[in-house]
Amino acid sequence: MGLFDRLRKAFGGQPAEQPEETSASASASTALAESTAAASASAADSTSAAAASIPVESGSTAAPAAPMDEAVSMAAEPAPASVPDQAVAASVQSASASAVAAASAAASESAAQAAATAASASLSAAAAESASLSEAAAATENTGSEAPAEDASLARYDKGLAKSRTSFGDRLNHFLARFRSVDDAFFDELEETLIEGDVGFETALKITDELRDEVKLRNAKKKSDVAEVIVEKMVDLYGEEGAGEDNSLHFSTDGTPTVFLFVGVNGAGKTTTIGKLAHRYQEQGKHVLLAAGDTFRAGATEQLVEWGRRVNVPVVTGPAESDPAAVVYDAVHRAKEENADIVLVDTAGRLQNKVNLMNELAKIKRVITRELPEAPQEVLLVLDGTTGQNALSQAKEFTKTTNVTGIVLTKLDGSAKGGIVLAIRNELHLPVKLVGLGEKMDDLADFDPNKFVYGLFKELIVR
Ligand SMILES: Nc1nc2c(ncn2[C@@H]2O[C@H](COP(=O)(O)OP(=O)(O)OP(=O)(O)O)[C@@H](O)[C@H]2O)c(=O)[nH]1
Numbered sequence: 001m002g003l004f005d006r007l008r009k010a011f012g013g014q015p016a017e018q019p020e021e022t023s024a025s026a027s028a029s030t031a032l033a034e035s036t037a038a039a040s041a042s043a044a045d046s047t048s049a050a051a052a053s054i055p056v057e058s059g060s061t062a063a064p065a066a067p068m069d070e071a072v073s074m075a076a077e078p079a080p081a082s083v084p085d086q087a088v089a090a091s092v093q094s095a096s097a098s099a100v101a102a103a104s105a106a107a108s109e110s111a112a113q114a115a116a117t118a119a120s121a122s123l124s125a126a127a128a129e130s131a132s133l134s135e136a137a138a139a140t141e142n143t144g145s146e147a148p149a150e151d152a153s154l155a156r157y158d159k160g161l162a163k164s165r166t167s168f169g170d171r172l173n174h175f176l177a178r179f180r181s182v183d184d185a186f187f188d189e190l191e192e193t194l195i196e197g198d199v200g201f202e203t204a205l206k207i208t209d210e211l212r213d214e215v216k217l218r219n220a221k222k223k224s225d226v227a228e229v230i231v232e233k234m235v236d237l238y239g240e241e242g243a244g245e246d247n248s249l250h251f252s253t254d255g256t257p258t259v260f261l262f263v264g265v266n267g268a269g270k271t272t273t274i275g276k277l278a279h280r281y282q283e284q285g286k287h288v289l290l291a292a293g294d295t296f297r298a299g300a301t302e303q304l305v306e307w308g309r310r311v312n313v314p315v316v317t318g319p320a321e322s323d324p325a326a327v328v329y330d331a332v333h334r335a336k337e338e339n340a341d342i343v344l345v346d347t348a349g350r351l352q353n354k355v356n357l358m359n360e361l362a363k364i365k366r367v368i369t370r371e372l373p374e375a376p377q378e379v380l381l382v383l384d385g386t387t388g389q390n391a392l393s394q395a396k397e398f399t400k401t402t403n404v405t406g407i408v409l410t411k412l413d414g415s416a417k418g419g420i421v422l423a424i425r426n427e428l429h430l431p432v433k434l435v436g437l438g439e440k441m442d443d444l445a446d447f448d449p450n451k452f453v454y455g456l457f458k459e460l461i462v463r
Contacts, residue, residue: 003239004232007454154451160437161455164418168197168456172230176223182215190230198388199234200423207233231457238422238453247431247447249406250377251342257289257335258342259368259375263361263402264382265394266297266349269410269436273382274344275307276436276444282313286341290315291331293324293364294348304346311441324348325363332371345376358401365403380433382408383424388417395428410436413443418456425449 001009175193179186187208194204210233220226252258260277262270274290281288290308292315294300301317308315316331318324328345335343345368347361368375381404383391391409398404407424412435424432432447 002232002236003242003450003453004235006239007235007450153445153448154454156437156445157448157451157455158458160412160435161418161452163414163416164412165456165458167416168419171197172227176227182220182226187212194234198417198419198423200389200392200420200427203234203237203423203426206426207237210237234422235453235457238425238449241426241429242449245425245431245449247406247433247449249433249446252372252374252377254374256372256374257332257340258377259332259335259345259372260342260378260380261345261347261361261365261368261376262380262382262408263347263398263404264349264408265384268349268382268384268394269408270349270382271300271303271307271346272439273380273408273410273434273436273444274304274346275311276441277434278307278313278344279311279441280444281342282311287338288313289331289335289338289340289343291328291343291345292317293328293346295320295322295324295327296348297350300346300348324360325367328364329367329371332368332375336371354397361402378405378433379403380406380408381430382410383420385409385412385415385420385436386417388420389423391420392423392427395424395430399428399430404430406431406433408432408434408436409447412436413438418452421449421452421456 171193175189179189190211191204191208194207195201199207207230211229214220214229214233215226218225218229220229249260262274264270271294278288278290290304290313292301292304294304295318298320301320305315305317307313316327316334318327318330324347331343331345334340345364347364348357350357365376365379379402381395381398381402383395385391387394395404395407407428407430409421409424409432412418421432424430432449432452435445435447435452437443437445
């Protein structure tokens, strides 16, 4: 079973909207209404277009057998009478999950009970189910006290990905509204739509190629069916590429201090992430040290010192423009002396040129490993989640010369480009380990790949 089906099984019928998301729901209703109207209009258009015998274009869709021609033509499809189908089609656009969930709840168990338990109960069930995706056995015991924490975590992804979801859904829906038949032009433009949706160039090509076969095979005629196949392909590809991926952070195994090295361009969110992580470990009672390895940018050291003050963690610093490797050496040396648990190292995002930057990172790494042979346990590349394809290009540059062990994706709270996670996995083959969901010290979460992809496409998964 692909990831899409597993997620649908886990989350199916869940009223995924949280009560506080009223504005999202309101805009979703509008979007749903608009989209339904658009779907009807386009279906009506389609009917007249079919009467006028607009041919299906040649190419992969000009299949020899009659059923195939029917399969690829969306033109002759009358406006579906049933609400659920339209709801699913429209819901690609935005948060119509509540409508879908309400329909399925009414159809299955007691409607009264479904209405009463609304968000929280079903979210708990979904959270437990979500856990079962990774650890089936553990999940059965996970419905008790851990459920609220799971709820909160799922809700954060849900909220954090609202913009990405709406933006991607809008694009897809807009695209589908313009097409009456699935022909070569359809696939070409789908490719562009996916690239614009930040799923990555190679990923877009791969999905489109696979879809050419799949759409025919499934006899997908309705826009909602085509949309579903598109999302299913994306989710399944993401699932396949992620097999065996390790999203956890690694720590020292020999009792010596753990070192995490943070790299990434200026402004990506390195210092903020270090501050947030320092807060997390400090709260856990760990002895944390910060190293201000960006001696190059004016103000960078002060910024880290300010974070240190805020979360009550000491910061090792050096004079402006001094050798960053020397600062890192001091920090590691102090960590050994004080038997610290973890050192978080900030680095420069830019030097005079790229070669200098990469050489400097290599030097810092050598200094750390000389003092602590197991370290650094993580080299975390921090990427600004709002920059989409740029983030992907930066990542490709960094990984050419630096042995990155994982990605921190920041600013997802303000991003409409969450699709970048698909590209990171499918094209970089690097695990995302942490996600930034705001500027405050608690706004950092361990990355959960399944919750993430569910947050990105939930309306098509919940049915
Ligand atoms: N909304 C939001 N803002 C964030 C997040 N992470 C970082 N920021 C903001 O992004 C800006 C840049 O963050 P920094 O931590 O200074 O970035 P940096 O990579 O250390 O940049 P340099 O110090 O210039 O190398 C700051 O205004 C942060 O508050 C996040 O997850 N969400």
